[in-house]
Amino acid sequence: MKWEKLYAARLYAVRARPYLATALFALHPVESASVPTMAVDRHWRCYISPRFVERMPLPDLAGVWVHEVSHLLRDHHGRGDRYAARTGRDDAGERLRMNIAADCEINDDVYGEGLPWPADAVKPASLGLQNDLLMEDYLDRIRLGGHTQQWAWLDCGSGSDGLGRGWDLGPDGAHGLTAAERDAVRYRVAQGIHGAPGQVPARWKRWADEVFHPPQPWRDLLGAALRSAVSGAGAGDDYSYARPARRSSSLPGVVLPSLRRRPPRVSVVIDTSGSVSDAELGSALLEVAAIGRAVGGRSGAVSVISCDSAAHVAVPVCRAQGVPLVGGGGTDLREGFARSLRSTPRPDVIVALTDGQTPWPEAAPPCRAVVGLFRRPVVHRKTGYLAQRPPDWARVVTIG
Amino acid sequence: MPSCARNLDVAAELLALLGATGTEPRPDVQLEALTLAVSADLPVLLWGEPGIGKTSALNQLADALGLPLTTVIASVHEPSDFAGLPVVGDDPAVQGVPMAPPDWAVRLARTGKGLLFLDELSTAPPAVQAALLRVVLERRVGALRLPPGIRIVAAANPRASAADGWELSAPLANRFVHLQWAYDHDVVVRGLGGTWPRATLPQLDPAELPAAVDLARRAVCGLLSARPALVHKLPNTETRRGGPWPSPRSWEMTLRLLAFATAAGASRDALSLLVRGTVGDGPGLELLAAMDRLDLPDPEQLLADPASAVLPERGDLRQAVLDGVVEAVRKQPERSRWDAAWALLVRALDTGAPDLVVVPATTLARLRQDDWEVPAAIGRLGVAVTLSQRAEAGR
Numbered sequence A: 001m002k003w004e005k006l007y008a009a010r011l012y013a014v015r016a017r018p019y020l021a022t023a024l025f026a027l028h029p030v031e032s033a034s035v036p037t038m039a040v041d042r043h044w045r046c047y048i049s050p051r052f053v054e055r056m057p058l059p060d061l062a063g064v065w066v067h068e069v070s071h072l073l074r075d076h077h078g079r080g081d082r083y084a085a086r087t088g089r090d091d092a093g094e095r096l097r098m099n100i101a102a103d104c105e106i107n108d109d110v111y112g113e114g115l116p117w118p119a120d121a122v123k124p125a126s127l128g129l130q131n132d133l134l135m136e137d138y139l140d141r142i143r144l145g146g147h148t149q150q151w152a153w154l155d156c157g158s159g160s161d162g163l164g165r166g167w168d169l170g171p172d173g174a175h176g177l178t179a180a181e182r183d184a185v186r187y188r189v190a191q192g193i194h195g196a197p198g199q200v201p202a203r204w205k206r207w208a209d210e211v212f213h214p215p216q217p218w219r220d221l222l223g224a225a226l227r228s229a230v231s232g233a234g235a236g237d238d239y240s241y242a243r244p245a246r247r248s249s250s251l252p253g254v255v256l257p258s259l260r261r262r263p264p265r266v267s268v269v270i271d272t273s274g275s276v277s278d279a280e281l282g283s284a285l286l287e288v289a290a291i292g293r294a295v296g297g298r299s300g301a302v303s304v305i306s307c308d309s310a311a312h313v314a315v316p317v318c319r320a321q322g323v324p325l326v327g328g329g330g331t332d333l334r335e336g337f338a339r340s341l342r343s344t345p346r347p348d349v350i351v352a353l354t355d356g357q358t359p360w361p362e363a364a365p366p367c368r369a370v371v372g373l374f375r376r377p378v379v380h381r382k383t384g385y386l387a388q389r390p391p392d393w394a395r396v397v398t399i400g
Numbered sequence B: 001m002p003s004c005a006r007n008l009d010v011a012a013e014l015l016a017l018l019g020a021t022g023t024e025p026r027p028d029v030q031l032e033a034l035t036l037a038v039s040a041d042l043p044v045l046l047w048g049e050p051g052i053g054k055t056s057a058l059n060q061l062a063d064a065l066g067l068p069l070t071t072v073i074a075s076v077h078e079p080s081d082f083a084g085l086p087v088v089g090d091d092p093a094v095q096g097v098p099m100a101p102p103d104w105a106v107r108l109a110r111t112g113k114g115l116l117f118l119d120e121l122s123t124a125p126p127a128v129q130a131a132l133l134r135v136v137l138e139r140r141v142g143a144l145r146l147p148p149g150i151r152i153v154a155a156a157n158p159r160a161s162a163a164d165g166w167e168l169s170a171p172l173a174n175r176f177v178h179l180q181w182a183y184d185h186d187v188v189v190r191g192l193g194g195t196w197p198r199a200t201l202p203q204l205d206p207a208e209l210p211a212a213v214d215l216a217r218r219a220v221c222g223l224l225s226a227r228p229a230l231v232h233k234l235p236n237t238e239t240r241r242g243g244p245w246p247s248p249r250s251w252e253m254t255l256r257l258l259a260f261a262t263a264a265g266a267s268r269d270a271l272s273l274l275v276r277g278t279v280g281d282g283p284g285l286e287l288l289a290a291m292d293r294l295d296l297p298d299p300e301q302l303l304a305d306p307a308s309a310v311l312p313e314r315g316d317l318r319q320a321v322l323d324g325v326v327e328a329v330r331k332q333p334e335r336s337r338w339d340a341a342w343a344l345l346v347r348a349l350d351t352g353a354p355d356l357v358v359v360p361a362t363t364l365a366r367l368r369q370d371d372w373e374v375p376a377a378i379g380r381l382g383v384a385v386t387l388s389q390r391a392e393a394g395r
Helices: A003-016 A018-026 A050-055 A058-073 A076-087 A092-110 A135-141 A146-151 A179-195 A202-210 A218-230 A246-250 A278-294 A333-342 B002-019 B029-039 B054-065 B079-083 B103-111 B126-138 B170-174 B185-192 B206-226 B248-263 B268-279 B281-295 B299-304 B315-331 B335-351 B355-366 B376-393
Strands: A028-031 A038-040 A045-048 A236-240 A258-262 A266-271 A302-307 A311-317 A349-354 A368-374 A395-399 B022-025 B044-047 B069-073 B113-119 B149-156 B177-180 B195-198
Touching: A003 A018, A003 A050, A003 A058, A003 B355, A003 B376, A018 A058, A018 A179, A018 B315, A038 A058, A045 A050, A058 A076, A058 A092, A058 A179, A076 A092, A076 A135, A092 A135, A092 A146, A179 A202, A179 B268, A179 B281, A218 A278, A218 A349, A218 A368, A218 A395, A266 A278, A266 A333, A278 A302, A278 A349, A278 A368, A302 A333, A333 A349, B029 B044, B029 B054, B029 B149, B029 B177, B029 B248, B029 B268, B054 B069, B054 B113, B054 B149, B069 B103, B079 B126, B103 B113, B126 B149, B126 B170, B177 B268, B185 B195, B206 B248, B206 B281, B248 B268, B268 B281, B299 B315, B299 B335, B315 B335, B315 B355, B335 B355, B335 B376, B355 B376
Parallel strands: A028 A045, A266 A302, A266 A349, A349 A368, A368 A395, B022 B195, B044 B149, B044 B177, B069 B113, B113 B149
Antiparallel strands: A038 A045, A236 A258, A302 A311
8 A cells, every 4th residue: 555645644634623633643554455445443443445545635634634534523422323312213324324414414524725626525414415414413304315326435434424344454353442541632622622722613613512512302301490499498308307208106205307398389481572583482382381291290380471562461371371471562671570470379499581671670580590591692683682591599501 | 908018028038149240340530530539538429410320339349448338418417417416415614515427427437447428419408518618628527536547528419410519618628639520331231231340449559658759749749830720720610610719728739639540550540530539620730741751751861871772652741851861952052962953853854753843853953053063863864855855845
């Protein structure tokens, strides 16, 4: 094999993408006649066909180096396995789909900026799809068929889709990286990007931010905020010495606390000012009602107040069905807070679902507050109204 | 009726047949990490979906360590079962009200050693979690102090799968080594076929102990003096507060785990699970990266004896070493060191990929001072020069 050309290509790649140097050098090249082009496995070995090296111009070869290492950095084999486990479909065709989707995710970062676009590279546009999606999003949209026929030869190896190949040396073969070493390499690349973000494209920066701190789904965050609010002292299910336990009668001389169950009362204040879509509101409301029920709320323990510039009718919900959302127009959530605090019995937790374009109450309410904030541009398009940040006394969860 | 009794006998026979399974040795990183944490006397928290085999792993561990297992389901107990039951005596004003421990704690204390397994921790109400703090940290159940031979392991279901439950409170979460428990598909299939794995447990090497303590102290102190922000960082969301996060306490636990893992010669994967499960992913990975750097050969030693230098095989590590060597020469430029660095680069070229050498060689050439003669060895770096030119020209 023309090793010199291969290494010169890697050097070319390092010069074009200095922030990937650590990962490129960590790849161990293995000569293999059975590989069609270049392929990686999950242990960071790169299998290379000698004829491919001979045939390709050097800059294109450099592009392939970066392409293959991107598969590994973005953990396409692990994500492919998880996708297969989730959908329950796993065969050669499915894995080819994963390879195509993975290529869609990385190619616009790989090529350009000093590395030439190969004529046969997979582009989202040629599948009629938009750029900047993740492999999983592309997988949901790509079907194998006529327009993917041209990529049936595509084979980036088990590192890109998780399916073992005949040429793989396996976990016990020479020069493989263990799981801990792989994480260490990916971590060092991410640290390097954090350290010198100047020349790095935005998508690689985002990768570096999220690779070891994946963003958590808002449902989990909203649920956690709500649960911690209702399970705090004085609300919900907890032990208290206020009334002796049932066991006390059988243990004379012993004072036992008892489990007192008081379903937390949750009041939901909904912003119906027209700038929040019904679908978003519906999913958030459903979530709140489900949590309210799970923490022991009976019917009536979750009530909903729809609020624009004035607070409207308060409705108890038990199944989050048929809640009339009245209103539309400007918002003043202060009304909603006041209204829900006036209701008897007083709520333990107020959950406000809003886009944040509202004035907030001056002082903290005498109960816990959770704000579900729908993501919006900071300045309102029509009114030019500058959104005020939710106050510090509320636990804020960004939704969507 | 007799036919019924016979039927039961036959059923017992069938059950015995089903229960007769063999074992085979098989490396298991999770169990290795669990054993290390238990022998280091740190409380462990296993996170895993229900039915995934946490309890059977505990049984296996108890068998292997020869410890009796006591299981306590935290969620069905009251706080007084852990904080002690107040017993009013004859003259409470004079004698005080003693907090009596429950029977399982008394039995454990009498045995003197054993494995205490607190199951279903995340579904325990907040008041029970608060009462458990003292059990886990100070090993006190009411007025009774559990002897040092008792090891504590807890298990919890992740939020998404628990039918009903709470996030673990941040103080309790910080006292545990968190291990994510997952099953291995091959192990399950082979186990259902009749052969379960038997993990070979790590053994502490008495000769290694002082060196292990030294390494652990160097690694942790080195990282924390360079990164003061990592010493204490309370996560900002409730979901993360119920997991591992860095604090002086969890760093102390990490130090102990590092020493144990080194003395037992544990695999890097097991160490990675333990460290990331104690201080969290980010700080844990930083510590592991710092330890990787400690493992690399010292540039000064390489420069002192370039002829017998052993460079790491892995490309990225080798590049880091060569960069370190050039940096050392830059800091203290002397003719002999410069020559030694060239000899090292030639050695790197002979034993590995040539493209790694290009950048260090360029930097080293720039460090040349006027009266230094170009060493003869430099001729052998021609390969690297060609490589660099080809990469420049793109041909």
